[in-house]
Amino acid sequence: MKVKIVNKSTHPLPEYETSGSAGMDLRANLKKSVKLKPLERALIPTGLFIELPKKCEAQIRPRSGLALKKGITVLNTPGTIDSDYRGEVGVILVNLSNEDFIVKNGERIAQMVIAKHKRAKWIDVELLEESERGKGGFGSTGK
Numbered sequence: 618m619k620v621k622i623v624n625k626s627t628h629p630l631p632e633y634e635t636s637g638s639a640g641m642d643l644r645a646n647l648k649k650s651v652k653l654k655p656l657e658r659a660l661i662p663t664g665l666f667i668e669l670p671k672k673c674e675a676q677i678r679p680r681s682g683l684a685l686k687k688g689i690t691v692l693n694t695p696g697t698i699d700s701d702y703r704g705e706v707g708v709i710l711v712n713l714s715n716e717d718f719i720v721k722n723g724e725r726i727a728q729m730v731i732a733k734h735k736r737a738k739w740i741d742v743e744l745l746e747e748s749e750r751g752k753g754g755f756g757s758t759g760k
Contacts, residue, residue: 618670620731625705626664628723640678640728643708647722653712658692660707661726669700669731676730677708683726688714691727698729 624630631641645651646664653659669675677696683689692709708727712718720726 621668623666640730642725643727645724645726651720653718658711663706665706
């Protein structure tokens with residue numbers, strides 16, 4: 618799939634790090650570092666603008682290493698970029714650790730996965746078909 622991109626950052630384009638990677642790392646594009654105190658959040662710019670094909674979305678997800686080692690994650694996970702959005706790709710980072718975290722220019726802060734999606738058409742009905750699970754949810758299976 619080909620995706621148009623405008624790179625106004627000072628960094629190379631995102632790329633897949635391995636042949637099996639589903640996501641591409643996004644980098645912070647900052648004039649000066651951003652300090653995230655514990656439980657603080659901030660919108661971090663990437664300097665990237667994309668034009669996705671119709672019926673596609675870009676999902677913004679945390680980087681597992683940053684989450685595990687530093688407690689930094691993406692607040693609205695996964696964040697969705699719609700195919701008709703033309704603004705700058707931004708990442709809402711949150712610091713869930715007990716220590717300050719400094720986001721530096723060029724730091725890999727999140728990953729982006731591009732996926733196809735389908736649109737739903739609602740069918741208004743009075744009853745739903747029964748299933749083995751039924752209304753059970755939120756731990757109802759006891760596992």
